[in-house]
Amino acid sequence: MNLRDYVKYLERSLDVPYPERAELVAEISGHIQELYGQFKNEGLGDDAAIERAIATMALDEEVIGALDEVHAPVVRRALSRLPLPVSVAVEQIATSVLAILTLTIVLWKEKTMLSFFVGGGIWMIPLSLMGLAILLTAGERLFSVFIKKDHSERNLRRGLLSLRFLGYGAMLTGILGTLLGYFEAFSAADTIIQKTGGTFPIWVVSKYAITTTIVGLTVALLALVAVYVLRAAAERIHNMRVS
Amino acid sequence: LEIEMDVTNIKKACSETLVLALLGEREMHGYEIASEIDRRSNGYFTLKHGTLYPTLHRLEEQGLVSGEWVAGGQERPRKYYRLTKKGHDYRNANTSEWRDFVVAIAALVPGVAT
Numbered sequence: 001m002n003l004r005d006y007v008k009y010l011e012r013s014l015d016v017p018y019p020e021r022a023e024l025v026a027e028i029s030g031h032i033q034e035l036y037g038q039f040k041n042e043g044l045g046d047d048a049a050i051e052r053a054i055a056t057m058a059l060d061e062e063v064i065g066a067l068d069e070v071h072a073p074v075v076r077r078a079l080s081r082l083p084l085p086v087s088v089a090v091e092q093i094a095t096s097v098l099a100i101l102t103l104t105i106v107l108w109k110e111k112t113m114l115s116f117f118v119g120g121g122i123w124m125i126p127l128s129l130m131g132l133a134i135l136l137t138a139g140e141r142l143f144s145v146f147i148k149k150d151h152s153e154r155n156l157r158r159g160l161l162s163l164r165f166l167g168y169g170a171m172l173t174g175i176l177g178t179l180l181g182y183f184e185a186f187s188a189a190d191t192i193i194q195k196t197g198g199t200f201p202i203w204v205v206s207k208y209a210i211t212t213t214i215v216g217l218t219v220a221l222l223a224l225v226a227v228y229v230l231r232a233a234a235e236r237i238h239n240m241r242v243s
Numbered sequence: 244l245e246i247e248m249d250v251t252n253i254k255k256a257c258s259e260t261l262v263l264a265l266l267g268e269r270e271m272h273g274y275e276i277a278s279e280i281d282r283r284s285n286g287y288f289t290l291k292h293g294t295l296y297p298t299l300h301r302l303e304e305q306g307l308v309s310g311e312w313v314a315g316g317q318e319r320p321r322k323y324y325r326l327t328k329k330g331h332d333y334r335n336a337n338t339s340e341w342r343d344f345v346v347a348i349a350a351l352v353p354g355v356a357t
Contacts, residue, residue, distance in 0.1 A: 034274040056292050058291030059293040
C-alpha cells in the first residue's frame with residue numbers, strides 16, 4: 001500500500017463530519033510523512049519506510065473509534081446518552097419536523113387549503129402522498145446530514161434516488177392531472193356545443209396535442225417507476241457487496 | 244501477565260500527563276510530541292503515534308490546549324499545539340497528583356525510589 005492509498009483508506013474509515021475530517025486527515029497524513037522521512041533517513045527503502053511509518057502510527061480500530069468519539073457532533077453525543085427508545089423517538093420527531101410544520105400550516109389555514117385540495121380532484125391524492133413522502137424523506141436526510149452530521153459515503157447517497165423519483169413523479173403527475181382536466185373540460189364543452197350544431201374550436205385545435213401529451217406522460221411515469229425499482233435493487237445489491 | 248497489564252494501563256493513563264508536560268515547555272506539533280516522548284523516556288513510553296491524536300484533540304476540546312496551523316515556507320503546514328491558561332493550571336494540578344502518587348508508591352513498594 002502506498003501512502004496516498006493509506007490516507008484514502010484512513011479518510012474512509014473515520015466517522016467524523018467534514019470539514020473536521022479533512023483537517024484531521026491532513027494532520028495525520030503529515031505525521032505519517034514525517035515518520036516516512038525519518039525512516040528513509042535511517043536507511044530504509046521506500047516500501048519498508050512506508051510499512052514502518054504505518055505500523056508506528058498504528059491507527060487501529062481502537063484509535064479510529066477514539067477519534068470518532070472525540071469528534072462526534074453534539075447532537076449525536078446527546079442522542080447516544082439517551083435510552084435507545086427515547087433517542088429513536090427524538091430522532092423520528094426531529095426528522096418529521098418538515099412534515100409536521102407543513103401539516104400544521106394546512107390545518108391552520110384549513111378552509112382555503114382544504115378547498116384547494118378538493119379543487120384539485122382525484123389527482124391531489126397521489127400528489128399529496130408524494131408530497132408527504134418528500135417532506136418525510138427530505139426531513140430525515142437534512143437531519144442526518146446537517147444536524148447529526150453523518151458524512152459517510154453511504155449516508156450521503158441514501159434517499160437521493162427516492163427524492164428524485166418523488167420529485168419527477170410529482171411533476172409528471174401534476175402535468176398529467178392538468179391535461180386530463182383540460183381533456184375532460186374541453187370534451188364536455190364540445191359535447192354541449194355539438195348538441196347546438198356547432199363545434200368547440202379550442203378542442204378541435206388542441207385535441208391531438210392534449211391526447212398525445214397525456215399518453216407520453218403516462219409512458220414517462222411508467223418508465224420512471226421501472227427505473228426507480230431497478231436502480232433501488234441495484235443499489236441494494238451494491239451495498240451488500242463485500243468489496 | 245497481570246503486572247504487565249497494570250503497567251500498560253498506567254502507561255495509557257500517562258499519555259495526557261506527558262502531552263501536557265511537553266506542551267508546558269513550548270508549542271509542538273504531533274510528530275514532535277511523539278518523538279520527544281520516545282526520546283526522553285529512552286523508548287519506555289513507546290507510543291503508537293496514532294493514539295496521540297485522540298488525546299490531543301480531547302484536550303483541545305476541553306480548552307486545555309489550542310492548536311494552530313502554521314505554514315512555514317516550503318514545508319508542509321503543521322498543526323502546532325500550545326497550552327492555554329486553563330491548561331497550565333490543569334497541568335500544575337496534574338503534576339501535583341502524580342507527585343503524591345509517586346511518593347505514595349515509593350513509600351509502599353521497596354526499591355521503587357532507587
